[in-house]
Amino acid sequence: MDYQSRLKKFAVDLFKIDGIKFGEYKTKVGLMTPVYCDLRVLISYPKLLDFLANLIADNLPNLKSHDSLCGVPYTALPIATVVSVKTGIPMVMRRQEKKYHGTKKLIEGHFNTGDKCLIVEDVVTSGSSILETVKDLREAGLECSETIVLLNREQGGENLLKKSGIKMHALLTLTTLISFLKEEGCVDDVTVTKVQEYIKSNQVEDKEIQSRLKLQYTDRIPFTKNPVAKRLLKIISEKQSNLCLAADVLTGTELLNLAEEVGPYICILKTHIDIIEDFNENLTKHLKDISQRHNFLLLEDRKFADIGKVVQLQYTKGVFKISSWAKLITQHAIIGPGALQAVKQNSEDLGVFLLTEISTKDNLISSSYTKAALEMAEGFSHLITGIVCQSPLFLDKPGFLQLTPGVKLNSIGDSLGQQYSSPENVILERGADIAVVGRGITEATDRAQAAEKYRNLLWEAYQKRVEM
């Protein structure tokens, strides 16, 4: 069989084992795609894996010039392994997370500095997974300039990899794959057209984006897709305030008095409306009036974390009717895209801050959870105002705002796990765009004066960051 016929056989076999599916599929970040690739199924078909290893070996004439192979975790690991066994080229393996005990190695296997390592990957969309792997391999002293991939989705990844000095060799592109399948009667013309249109209109963006840390708030307005984020950025610039007050008080009167006192110095007033002991609907009406008069937004920090349907009810119904007064809400990412879908219909007038990290000591959020939450946020860019986190994330995404709680002068924490950093540290080291201050202001004798002090410190720190 010639090489083309072998490739076609591989494409058809992949289709037969459900490695490639056509229809309406939701990606892990909540976007729709007419073609879904799940090459993890290959491990159940050792003969096909063997066939694939031969295809890879024959595709790359200079394969043997490499000292090692590295599969991008996890799907490509078994593929790299069979190629290694077939060709005798040793493997190295990149851990996805650093080990916190033992040898603390990020790259496993024996290698020498300067060894040429070939990256093996299953599917390339933007190429970001390959770039992450390459970054760690290069830091460990390996040389990476080529990658072999099974399927190039032709969405711009090849170009982005080239910019980082990586040449991509692909067994199949989405175009060749679909034409092979069409020739063999596995898909019809309608599917072919849908896939072609999808490729055209889903190219990864290739713009040089300045780090958000270096941009003034108004310069970030064009980058955001969420209407509430645009309004918030305007308010921040007009009031020269990146201070969010955590108004954790227990009565309606206390809340309204506090809002009046600190209103001139804040861009957001954050509530936990369910801790108000004498709540009634008039409270949120008055709160709304004050927010309009003093030009700040209301954020209900409900941290929604239930199934989509319940989130929808909690957000719109019950005694609090949050959707009628809060332009901003917080949500946990643990539920998956369903909870975001649930509030999406209000997206013209709603902004969500998604929790990707939390400020408390010994919390259970891992780096892979944070990574997945960030991907989810990107998939809902029209709805997401920003992220709640503790470290500088989304640096190349100036359209998303970083909201960071756990800010207080002269304190490192409370007795219940809360951890604090200073206003300067939260902006300069932790990458916050907006800092949340609660007890630092609410427990002060002069709350307006305390709010003004935090406002000035936080604003000065942001200006320093932009100029640094």
Ligand SMILES: O=c1ccn([C@@H]2O[C@H](COP(=O)(O)O)[C@@H](O)[C@H]2O)c(=O)[nH]1
């Ligand atoms: O990770 C998080 C997320 C939210 N919060 C909220 O911020 C305030 C902090 O109040 P302080 O009095 O300044 O400690 C509070 O409303 C939390 O619910 C957080 O602390 N950490």
